[in-house]
Amino acid sequence: MAPVTAQTQASTGPDAHDDLVVHMADVGVRRGTNDLLKEVNWSVELDERWVILGSNGAGKTTLLRLAGAELHPTTGVVHVLGERMGRVDVFELRTRIGFATAALGGRVPPAEKVLDVVVSAGYAVLGRWREEYDQLDTGRAAELLKAMGIAALADREFGTLSEGERKRTLIARALMTDPELLLLDEPAAGLDLGGREDLVARLSELALDPDAPATALVTHHVEEIPPGFTHLLLLSDGGVVAQGLIDDVLTSENLSATFGQELELTRSGDRYFARRRG
Numbered sequence: 001m002a003p004v005t006a007q008t009q010a011s012t013g014p015d016a017h018d019d020l021v022v023h024m025a026d027v028g029v030r031r032g033t034n035d036l037l038k039e040v041n042w043s044v045e046l047d048e049r050w051v052i053l054g055s056n057g058a059g060k061t062t063l064l065r066l067a068g069a070e071l072h073p074t075t076g077v078v079h080v081l082g083e084r085m086g087r088v089d090v091f092e093l094r095t096r097i098g099f100a101t102a103a104l105g106g107r108v109p110p111a112e113k114v115l116d117v118v119v120s121a122g123y124a125v126l127g128r129w130r131e132e133y134d135q136l137d138t139g140r141a142a143e144l145l146k147a148m149g150i151a152a153l154a155d156r157e158f159g160t161l162s163e164g165e166r167k168r169t170l171i172a173r174a175l176m177t178d179p180e181l182l183l184l185d186e187p188a189a190g191l192d193l194g195g196r197e198d199l200v201a202r203l204s205e206l207a208l209d210p211d212a213p214a215t216a217l218v219t220h221h222v223e224e225i226p227p228g229f230t231h232l233l234l235l236s237d238g239g240v241v242a243q244g245l246i247d248d249v250l251t252s253e254n255l256s257a258t259f260g261q262e263l264e265l266t267r268s269g270d271r272y273f274a275r276r277r278g
């Protein structure tokens with residue numbers, strides 16, 4: 001069965017639209033003889049919240065790392081926040097991007113206090129003004145922990161947190177610098193059902209906040225798509241299967257093409273569920 005694609009119109013360039021946060025044109029990433037990504041065209045606008053869905057090894061994290069200015073494309077052109085990758089100081093650019101990954105969690109010293117994990121994200125930006133802004137920083141970090149439902153954990157050591165509490169801490173950290181682009185790599189991975197549902201609800205609140213940054217969230221599961229997310233990119237074997245508005249793109253046919261088996265998608269209210277046919 002041919003997948004029903006709903007490709008968004010490829011923009012003519014990053015200057016074509018003021019609200020363009022990410023713009024990738026014919027992008028490929030190659031390692032040895034492996035094409036991690038191939039011929040990817042993708043644009044993210046200011047008010048868009050994207051879900052990137054695909055199977056293990058499809059290239060989701062690679063795509064997110066390109067958007068996070070952590071990786072250069074082998075072919076094609078990537079613009080992030082109006083800057084062309086390869087012609088910009090990526091360290092400067094990364095201060096404008098909030099990136100929450102499990103890998104980052106692994107680098108946090110276990111004895112670090114939760115509030116400090118969040119507040120220290122701001123130091124890279126504030127630099128030598130750190131002393132002056134200390135109280136403001138602490139207040140903002142405490143607010144973000146509250147918004148993520150873990151205000152009571154501010155003084156706990158990061159190493160003593162549950163998986164779900166760590167994920168929420170890292171999302172609060174990613175938001176600390178008031179980023180223009182928020183990237184979340186599998187935020188619900190490893191969470192139990194209650195933890196997942198709670199996180200999905202919080203991400204939904206964030207997605208519906210008009211002041212929230214443009215967001216891209218990577219997941220393996222349609223059940224983890226938070227209501228309020230607007231767009232979907234389906235990746236399979238390094239290539240885009242379909243992309244566009246979630247309502248247009250998220251179909252049983254496209255999901256089956258993405259995961260290489262007959263899947264049936266059902267919708268209940270503003271949530272999605274998928275299972276194998278037959």
Ligand SMILES: Nc1ncnc2c1ncn2[C@@H]1O[C@H](COP(=O)(O)OP(=O)(O)OP(=O)(O)O)[C@@H](O)[C@H]1O
Nearest residue numbers: 031032034036054055056057058059060061062063
């Ligand atoms: N440096 C590398 N050299 C060769 N292959 C690599 C390299 N880095 C990643 N890959 C491969 O590229 C593919 C895409 O990796 P990526 O992490 O982007 O996938 P993913 O969709 O995020 O996977 P998962 O859902 O399992 O996290 C994988 O098959 C991976 O093994």
